Amino acid sequence: MSKTEPVEASNFIRNIIEADVAAGKHDAQVVTRFPPEPNGYLHIGHVKSICLNFGMASRFNGRCNLRFDDTNPARENEEYAQAILEDVSWLGFEWSELHHASDYFEQLYTYACDLIRAGKAYVDSSSADEMRAMRGTLTEPGTPSVYRDRSVEENLDLFKRMRSGEFDDGAHVLRAKIDLASGNMNMRDPTLYRIRKIAHVRTGDSWSIYPMYDYTHCVSDAIEKITHSLCTLEFEDHRPLYNWVLEQIDAPGAPEQTEFARLALEYTMLSKRRLIQLVEENHVRGWDDPRMPTITGIRRRGYTPASLRDFCERIGVTKNDAWIEMMVLENCIRDQLNVEAPRRMAVLDPIKVVITDLPEDYSETLSFANHPQDESAGRREIPFSSTVWIEQDDFAEVPPPKYQRLTIGGEVRLRGSYVIKCNEIIKDETGNIIELRCTHDPDTLGKKPEGRKVKGVIHWVCAKKGVNAQVRVYDTLFTVPNPAAAESFTDIINAESEKVMSMCIIEPSLTAAEPETHFQFERLGYFVTDRRDHSPTTPTFNRTVTLRDTWAKK
RNA sequence: UGGGCCGUCGCCAAGCGGUUAAGGCACCGGGUUUUGAUCCCGGCAUUCGGAGGUUCGAAUCCUCCCGGCCCAGCCA
Numbered sequence: 001m002s003k004t005e006p007v008e009a010s011n012f013i014r015n016i017i018e019a020d021v022a023a024g025k026h027d028a029q030v031v032t033r034f035p036p037e038p039n040g041y042l043h044i045g046h047v048k049s050i051c052l053n054f055g056m057a058s059r060f061n062g063r064c065n066l067r068f069d070d071t072n073p074a075r076e077n078e079e080y081a082q083a084i085l086e087d088v089s090w091l092g093f094e095w096s097e098l099h100h101a102s103d104y105f106e107q108l109y110t111y112a113c114d115l116i117r118a119g120k121a122y123v124d125s126s127s128a129d130e131m132r133a134m135r136g137t138l139t140e141p142g143t144p145s146v147y148r149d150r151s152v153e154e155n156l157d158l159f160k161r162m163r164s165g166e167f168d169d170g171a172h173v174l175r176a177k178i179d180l181a182s183g184n185m186n187m188r189d190p191t192l193y194r195i196r197k198i199a200h201v202r203t204g205d206s207w208s209i210y211p212m213y214d215y216t217h218c219v220s221d222a223i224e225k226i227t228h229s230l231c232t233l234e235f236e237d238h239r240p241l242y243n244w245v246l247e248q249i250d251a252p253g254a255p256e257q258t259e260f261a262r263l264a265l266e267y268t269m270l271s272k273r274r275l276i277q278l279v280e281e282n283h284v285r286g287w288d289d290p291r292m293p294t295i296t297g298i299r300r301r302g303y304t305p306a307s308l309r310d311f312c313e314r315i316g317v318t319k320n321d322a323w324i325e326m327m328v329l330e331n332c333i334r335d336q337l338n339v340e341a342p343r344r345m346a347v348l349d350p351i352k353v354v355i356t357d358l359p360e361d362y363s364e365t366l367s368f369a370n371h372p373q374d375e376s377a378g379r380r381e382i383p384f385s386s387t388v389w390i391e392q393d394d395f396a397e398v399p400p401p402k403y404q405r406l407t408i409g410g411e412v413r414l415r416g417s418y419v420i421k422c423n424e425i426i427k428d429e430t431g432n433i434i435e436l437r438c439t440h441d442p443d444t445l446g447k448k449p450e451g452r453k454v455k456g457v458i459h460w461v462c463a464k465k466g467v468n469a470q471v472r473v474y475d476t477l478f479t480v481p482n483p484a485a486a487e488s489f490t491d492i493i494n495a496e497s498e499k500v501m502s503m504c505i506i507e508p509s510l511t512a513a514e515p516e517t518h519f520q521f522e523r524l525g526y527f528v529t530d531r532r533d534h535s536p537t538t539p540t541f542n543r544t545v546t547l548r549d550t551w552a553k554k
Numbered sequence: 555u556g557g558g559c560c561g562u563c564g565c566c567a568a569g570c571g572g573u574u575a576a577g578g579c580a581c582c583g584g585g586u587u588u589u590g591a592u593c594c595c596g597g598c599a600u601u602c603g604g605a606g607g608u609u610c611g612a613a614u615c616c617u618c619c620c621g622g623c624c625c626a627g628c629c630a
Contacts, residue, residue, distance in 0.1 A: 183557030194628035523589045551590040
């Protein structure tokens with residue numbers, strides 16, 4: 001076997017882990033974790049992180065935990081947590097262990113007391129505003145709070161009473177005692193605990209103080225013996241603090257944080273706040289609107305887990321501020337569905353064609369391959385009669401140059417059927433074409449026409465047996481590549497991001513399809529039966545993506 | 555000189571002192587085709603943000619410069 005081995009794409013994180021394993025670091029184990037906060041739906045940016053974390057674990061025969069970073073009960077809820085579990089599973093990943101940061105609250109509290117005893121943390125009774133003022137600026141050092149030198153006994157006592165609920169929100173916080181002059185703002189005595197007299201989904205009201213992310217995350221990683229803690233670039237500045245905390249306590253593990261660039265996808269917005277806004281202001285119909293970049297939305301649009309995993313493979317992992325073109329995502333689903341999706345015919349914007357040289361009650365059954373390159377996909381029967389629907393776009397009274405479809409006096413192949421010629425146009429009183437009267441060449445079924453070339457092939461559906469359906473065609477939600485840069489998104493929302501087409505005609509067999517079944521509608525694109533709205537009596541399809549169209553581009 | 559980070563083809567991205575600077579997407583040809591799809595074949599960076607330097611040899615090491623991103627939540 002001398003054939004060239006396909007070189008698996010390398011990335012810096014994989015290289016680091018590879019080197020660590022080779023060096024026997026962390027006992028040559030690889031344990032990662034995906035740590036979402038249950039305060040929103042997962043989106044395609046999270047998919048990158050999920051694929052990385054689960055992918056690395058599986059590649060190195062390690063484990064990947066799913067851990068909810070549930071340290072802020074004010075914003076988190078169970079609906080989000082359930083959705084996250086479903087999305088990760090749907091993507092095809094299985095977590096090794098399921099944890100919650102809240103499982104560690106007691107341990108976190110104990111470590112915090114250790115920190116106080118070691119003189120590494122203190123209770124600050126300044127207000128949030130005062131603390132902000134004392135923090136200094138990017139170029140000026142901070143100034144110490146008057147509470148910075150409280151005794152260990154006083155700190156311990158106060159912290160204990162904070163926990164017991166004696167104080168109101170904001171009365172005190174627990175701060176690490178590090179370096180108020182640090183150029184890294186995170187090291188200027190960061191807050192470790194704040195008082196929040198609010199019930200937590202999992203711990204109820206047993207706590208009135210909650211630990212901050214910086215303190216919780218590293219300790220949670222250590223408790224779970226995570227080896228490689230992968231996160232996005234904005235946490236780079238937090239790494240010194242992550243390490244500082246673990247150095248102060250008697251940590252069970254020695255996780256190492258490595259940061260990578262978060263995904264930036266053209267024409268989409270991935271900030272949780274903005275996504276929530278889209279939903280709440282009804283710019284979309286919900287978290288699973290097929291235009292949303294959420295996993296559930298992308299799923300409803302018709303993307304598959306495999307196509308999303310492929311996407312992550314293609315975009316790579318680096319620290320570059322990279323913008324991924326929409327096309328890259330689209331090509332992933334095209335490539336998968338081109339191989340896997342059975343072909344069908346559907347007419348979205350129909351115009352009637354009457355074949356005048358066939359008896360009015362003529363009907364015939366034609367056999368079609370379900371896939372042109374894959375015999376194993378089988379065949380199906382399609383009804384044909386003297387009246388068919390074709391796409392309005394496939395007829396032009398005044399054809400543009402190089403037009404290969406039906407024109408007056410011209411011929412075109414009805415895919416899998418006969419070559420027809422248009423002889424006459426019928427218009428209504430306002431001038432709209434309502435019917436094309438054509439004749440057919442009976443000697444062209446399954447063979448090329450005699451003595452001439454017919455280049456064009458168009459799709460069609462039998463008017464007698466075709467079934468009415470709703471098809472929703474989608475375009476990008478925004479009109480600009482970087483919507484996040486816009487002042488308000490009301491003026492950059494694409495008014496044509498969704499077009500609901502209710503007069504579509506589909507092959508009769510399509511009504512039997514289960515929800516979430518993928519098809520290629522020939523010459524149009526890939527479509528999926530809607531997860532929620534599709535049924536035999538209400539056939540409903542979403543357009544996942546169009547076919548590549550080199551002609552339309554010109 | 556507040557701190558941290560990033561710059562390799564239009565868009566991603568390998569590359570880790572010696573390679574003809576991988577690969578994918580896009581693009582441009584040409585072939586096959588009853589989907590203007592797919593598929594196939596070919597083309598596509600004398601050059602790695604810039605300028606110096608080290609070296610027999612630099613995208614890879616050093617210096618300076620230019621451009622971009624992140625940080626002043628009791629958010630994550």
